[in-house]
Each structure stands twice: as C-alpha cells, then as structure tokens.
Amino acid sequence: DAGVTQTPRHEVAEKGQTIILKCEPVSGHNDLFWYRQTKIQGLELLSYFRSKSLMEDGGAFKDRFKAEMLNSSFSTLKIQPTEPKDSAVYLCASRGHFNERLFFGHGTKLSVL
Amino acid sequence: GDSVTQTEGPVTLSEGTSLTVNCSYETKQYPTLFWYVQYPGEGPQLLFKVPKANEKGSNRGFEATYNKEATSFHLQKASVQESDSAVYYCALSSDSNNRIFFGDGTQLVVKP
Numbered sequence: 001d002a003g004v005t006q007t008p009r010h011e012v013a014e015k016g017q018t019i020i021l022k023c024e025p026v027s028g029h030n031d032l033f034w035y036r037q038t039k040i041q042g043l044e045l046l047s048y049f050r051s052k053s054l055m056e057d058g059g060a061f062k063d064r065f066k067a068e069m070l071n072s073s074f075s076t077l078k079i080q081p082t083e084p085k086d087s088a089v090y091l092c093a094s095r096g097h098f099n100e101r102l103f104f105g106h107g108t109k110l111s112v113l
Numbered sequence: 114g115d116s117v118t119q120t121e122g123p124v125t126l127s128e129g130t131s132l133t134v135n136c137s138y139e140t141k142q143y144p145t146l147f148w149y150v151q152y153p154g155e156g157p158q159l160l161f162k163v164p165k166a167n168e169k170g171s172n173r174g175f176e177a178t179y180n181k182e183a184t185s186f187h188l189q190k191a192s193v194q195e196s197d198s199a200v201y202y203c204a205l206s207s208d209s210n211n212r213i214f215f216g217d218g219t220q221l222v223v224k225p
Contacts, residue, residue, distance in 0.1 A: 004156070031211065042217040043157075043202070050211060091156050098211040099145035099164055104156025 006092050006105035013112050018080040021108045024073055025094030033102065034067050034077050035091040043091070046077065082112045115140040119203045119216035126193050126223050134188040134219045136177070136203035144205040146170075146179050146186045151200045151218070160188075160201070198223045 005024040013019050025032050034046040047067035048056040054067070064083075069075045079086055089109050093102040119136045126132060138144065145164040149157040161170035166181035175190045186203060203216040 033213070043215045048212065056212070093156070098206050098208060098213075099162075101147065101159040101162060102149075102157070102213065104158065106154070107156050 004092055004094055004103050004105035006090075006108050008108060009106060011108055011110045013082045013110065015084060015112060016081040017112075018078065019082055019110065021077040021079075021090050021092075021110075023075045023077070023092030023105060025075070025092070026096075026103050027073065029094035029096050029103070031095045031098070032069060032075050033093045034075070035093065036061075037089045037091055037107070046090075049075065079110075082110075084112045086110060087112050115142070115144070115205060115207050115212070115214045117203050117205055117214050117216040119201075120219045122200075122218070122220035124219060124221050126221070128195055128223055128225055129192050132188070132190040132193050132197075132221065134201055134203075134221070136186045136188065136216060138184050138186065138203075138205050138214075140184075140205060140207060142207050142209045144207055146177075147204040147206065147213075148175065148177055148186075148188050149202040149204060149215075151202065153199075157200075157202055193221070193223045195223045195225050197221060 007022045032049045036044045046058045049069045052069045066078045089107040091107045093104045116139045120134045147162045148160040150160045151157040161172040163170040163179040169178045177188045200218045202218045206213045
C-alpha cells in the first residue's frame, strides 16, 4: 500500500522566488492536508481538502500560500513570493474518513535564503 | 472551539524509567483521539487511536485511556528505551467539522 509521496525532499529558494511543492495522497483517500512544521510553532494547518474541495484555508497563510488539488491523486502547494521566514518543513497528509488515521509524507524541507 | 494541550518538552529520561506525557482536550463533540510519533527526517506516524470514551489504546508498550470525564488522554510507558526518543503528538478528530487538532508536540529524549 503506497503511502503519501512528497516531492522534492529538499528545496532551496532565493527570497522572492516562486516554489511549488507536490503531494500524491494515498489512493482512495478523500481528505488531504497541508501543514507547515517548525520547532517554535509546531504543526500549523495551511489547507484542508475534502473530495478535492477546499474546506479550510489557514487564515494567516492566505496571502502568499495557495494549495490546489488538481485531481484526487495530486495536490500542489505554491508559495509566492517566498520569504526567509517560510523556511520550514512542509508536510502533506491524507486520510480516508474523519476518524481514521492521517498518513503523512516525509515532508519537504524548504530553505529560503 | 476544539483544542489540545500537552506536556511541554523536552522531556529527558534515563532508559528504563517510566514516561507520562499529559494530554488534555476541549471539544463539545464526540472526538476520536490519537497519539502520533515523529522520528527525525520523517512525518508523524500513528502510534494508536481510541475512538470511544473510557477505552484504552496501546502499541509498542505505550498506552493511553480516553477519559471523557476528565477530558484527558495521557500517554504512558512503563520503561522507555533509547529508541523511543522522538516527538509525540496528541490529536483529536472532530466528527462535527472533520477537522483534526494537534497538540504542540512533546520531544522525548531518552539517555542510555
């Protein structure tokens, strides 16, 4: 059973660049989440999709962060323009139903110079 | 709104000692409760979940009881190993809005 696949594993960007992170959820899962993880803030929800519909778009992240779910098996997170404070690990997760476990990807470590 | 509060880390223990990580939650609904563990370089993974009040979950020697009256879900292990060093997250999944709420995570460091 394939898990959640995130690419790339590492990304280095210059301030002001546009970057796109990719996620393939577990096949058949209805829910997809994007999180930002830092040591200080922990896990912060960026976006939540249910059956490809955007259910929640983290308020503090709306201006430069945009997540899309192009089909049930692929999602992207665009950060435009990047800032040094965006340096973090970005995690994608999926689940089949609200009371089921989340499956996380390994994450993308983003460094913005 | 819903929320989860857990022991602030880091928690440093010697091998063979017991562990308790406190987790308290707030919700007006009927949540499913989870403990996740995260090792360096990986995403969080499920340790175990408990969907019903007053039931216990367990895995790899870790256990927690879903205490509805006390709104708690404390993680315990009788004897920790160095390989248990990781970050532990308490979480609840709400049946009313399908959201999942995570605590801030507790880093556990086990010294040999």
